[in-house]
Amino acid sequence: MPPLASGLLGALDPTSDRAVFRQIADQLREAIDKGRFREGDKLPSETELVDHFGVSRMTVRNALSLLQQEGLAVSEHGKGVFVRPRPPVRRLASDRFARRHREQGKSAFTVEAEAAGSRPEVDGLEVKEERPSPDISARLGSPRKVLARRRRYLLDGRPVEFATSYLPLDLARNTPIAQPNPGPGGIYARLEEMGHRLDHFDEEIRARMPTPAEVRTLRLASGVPVIHLVRTAYDADGRAVEVCDTVMAADAYVLAYQLPAT
């Protein structure tokens, strides 16, 4: 038997009115914060913690569960509980849809990812005609039907985001936009070719915990929220020509905006 990894941990304070499982979580959290356990390190096993602290297994599991909810640890069945690795984050700049970034054959996602040294993939592409949800409908000026383009994005095999673009059907039907691959520059280039010169985007950002479906799609660890971004594109006539609804793994992204001070 190897020396107890929990040698890094102290004892409980029986006089404290703080719950035992919280004290255990506190100790582990502090050990992680101070770097005594590092990213990807295995924490002491449940059995080791049971022996070290002299408590029951449920108490230990309760403590570990707390750390997972905080996003500090992830458990792997059959292996152990590990300090959650912090994956490299993808930085989304607010100028990422500027026209000058649109002149290439590849998608913005692909170009950016390759520049950052990652292996990009796009997945589960699906193009459908649909009746819009009330929210999407309102943003697009209440079209009867919309074209929906869904896809999932992965970096180095890890799903990081999935998105659906909605366009009024009267605008997108029988155009390259309705094709799985809309061609170089993506749907924004096509929209401009069709006379809808893009004027500006509105973006709305929320953060929340993922639904079970989102947990599956993005293979999210517990304790990882999602960023929900809804972007509306307007043409020079002030018409909303596209709404893009994106759900991102929050631990994979930082959004960057530059705002004028005027």
Next chain:
Amino acid sequence: MPPLASGLLGALDPTSDRAVFRQIADQLREAIDKGRFREGDKLPSETELVDHFGVSRMTVRNALSLLQQEGLAVSEHGKGVFVRPRPPVRRLASDRFARRHREQGKSAFTVEAEAAGSRPEVDGLEVKEERPSPDISARLGSPRKVLARRRRYLLDGRPVEFATSYLPLDLARNTPIAQPNPGPGGIYARLEEMGHRLDHFDEEIRARMPTPAEVRTLRLASGVPVIHLVRTAYDADGRAVEVCDTVMAADAYVLAYQLPAT
């Protein structure tokens, strides 16, 4: 005894390989999604669920704990478990620091909140001179010391955000900025009076689960992430004159940005 509120729930599928506590959580989640339980409604008590499904209490608690992690439910000691109320969200527009919003006596937060019919409060105001963290230091061009202005914001008695502004000390010392109340228009107005005409802001947005300290400060329910926003203000000379580090309760905010399509 009132009729079992769990009359709204079905039975378990013993042939399914889905864990019992997940099946129970699924049923409750579906009932919430379909509106059979509404915001603020009390879910069936642990005892009722134990009786209804014929399982042990820990299994039921496991299911309820899942819903809390997802942000769908909150438990209140001695009262019950409730469908989490969705508080009204505060919309942060990207032009909120425009000069034209700065000409009043009150803070942007106060004006905005009152316009929305809420009762704003600012709390825990603290102004200190400090050695900056490496991150803040790098953003401000490595000053030796900084002035830190901390405060907490509440709406209708609920804490929604807390923020710290950092300014290079050589710039802020012995100015109204070092006063608890920097005067009408806030520190941005003072900076401009001092010759630092503001040019633009950079904002970086992340989402993550709160630390225990943040849970206390913002009185967060479990299953509610935080939005972490770091704004850097630059003057016309390109100098970073302020960094504002803000942590917001994610269920209280939607951030809105308008971007040009150029």
Next chain:
DNA sequence: CTTACCCACTCGTCTATACGAGTATGCGTG
């Protein structure tokens, strides 16, 4: 009528136990 207490109900914490299922390792067999 009002106050104070008790009780019933809620969730919170903790123990002890059992079995199942995924993983890794090493050993023995072919």
Next chain:
DNA sequence: CACGCATACTCGTATAGACGAGTGGGTAAG
């Protein structure tokens, strides 16, 4: 040497029981 299996470890799921602590309502005493 290679493969497969046994085994020991990991976490996952579930049971049964106990006591504590916060809440609210009803009842009994003042």
